[in-house]
Amino acid sequence: MSFEEPFRSLDREKIYNIHGEELVSPKILVVGCGGAGCNMVNRLTNIGIDGAETVALDTDRQHLAMAQANRKIPVGTNVTRGLGTDGDPDLGRQAAKRSRWSIEEALEGSDLIFVAAGMGGGTGTGIAPIVSQAARDQGSIAVGMVSLPLSEEEARTSAAKKGIEELNAKTNTLIVFDNNRVLSLAPRLTPEQVFSVTDQLIAEIIKGITETVTLPSLINLDYADVKTIMNNGGLSFALMSEGHLDDDPERLVRSALKTPLMEADYRGAADCLLHVTGGHDLTLRYAAAVSSALTRELDPGANVIWGARIRKELTGRISIIAIMTKLRPTEAEPRGSWW
Ligand SMILES: Nc1nc2c(ncn2[C@@H]2O[C@H](COP(=O)(O)OP(=O)(O)OP(=O)(O)O)[C@@H](O)[C@H]2O)c(=O)[nH]1
Numbered sequence: 001m002s003f004e005e006p007f008r009s010l011d012r013e014k015i016y017n018i019h020g021e022e023l024v025s026p027k028i029l030v031v032g033c034g035g036a037g038c039n040m041v042n043r044l045t046n047i048g049i050d051g052a053e054t055v056a057l058d059t060d061r062q063h064l065a066m067a068q069a070n071r072k073i074p075v076g077t078n079v080t081r082g083l084g085t086d087g088d089p090d091l092g093r094q095a096a097k098r099s100r101w102s103i104e105e106a107l108e109g110s111d112l113i114f115v116a117a118g119m120g121g122g123t124g125t126g127i128a129p130i131v132s133q134a135a136r137d138q139g140s141i142a143v144g145m146v147s148l149p150l151s152e153e154e155a156r157t158s159a160a161k162k163g164i165e166e167l168n169a170k171t172n173t174l175i176v177f178d179n180n181r182v183l184s185l186a187p188r189l190t191p192e193q194v195f196s197v198t199d200q201l202i203a204e205i206i207k208g209i210t211e212t213v214t215l216p217s218l219i220n221l222d223y224a225d226v227k228t229i230m231n232n233g234g235l236s237f238a239l240m241s242e243g244h245l246d247d248d249p250e251r252l253v254r255s256a257l258k259t260p261l262m263e264a265d266y267r268g269a270a271d272c273l274l275h276v277t278g279g280h281d282l283t284l285r286y287a288a289a290v291s292s293a294l295t296r297e298l299d300p301g302a303n304v305i306w307g308a309r310i311r312k313e314l315t316g317r318i319s320i321i322a323i324m325t326k327l328r329p330t331e332a333e334p335r336g337s338w339w
């Protein structure tokens, strides 16, 4: 982490630090797998992301046609005839193997790859592990961002659990968002509305982490920091929260931790990446207080790396994103189990 604010040279493409060294942006890719994964990418396209490219992968031609991504790749067309897998992860897997070359070609040269999918269907569940493995094979960090099916989709729950176990073995870090948690916080929402809340959150977190390293910041996080936290993260915990600058930092952090959209105990996290964004009125002192408040909630030995950025449209407000990785077993969850 560097405490010097980088500055832009007259050549707008290049960013230098105070020592005149060029800061080379890592190549970041967001790959949406299957229907839900492509919807997550659509959200990201809608909110806009600086410094990452998007790829949509689907076995369903019709759904792929509606995706908004820099690149769209039909997967295993000869296996599914472009009609999707109808919930069969084995078919999804076969389809991905047939299209392995196009997938590898799309991932080539990337440093950090987010793999987004909704678990429980055939395409996302089947292809996300293959995409993650291909990402790691070519030397990038693979971060899975996936959601669990709603409990009313009973038939899909066991496929989703199996899929997550498989994906966990193929990703460097895996963050599992639980749609059921969204529903319990807002029981009147329809399933589509629940999915869109989850997708928006996933998109905001991907955007937050990406722009943390690709845009100049007040306190810089660089790709090496992200790599340190994400390289061996395993099943991880993420949160995003917004508040006002007159909120007590302690309360802001506590309320963010109180409404997690995932089933995991962050208290045993060994590593944490925190990013604080605020308007021109955000002070370093306030950002540091948020970092200290979060650090106090974690294991005393936790390694917390934090950064802060100004976005002028956030005047008076503050937004925090945290990724907590290497969750250790805790008393509450002695096996460190996800389920
Ligand atoms: N977060 C999110 N989840 C969704 C969305 N649509 C469906 N899901 C959930 O994700 C699971 C997988 O659905 P899809 O992504 O449509 O399935 P797929 O990966 O395209 O696989 P097939 O259509 O079976 O080939 C579903 O069981 C739902 O729980 C969405 O738009 N966003």
Ligand SMILES: [Mg+2]
Pocket (backbone or CB within 6 Å): 034, 035, 060, 063, 084, 085, 121, 123
């Ligand atoms: Mg589908």
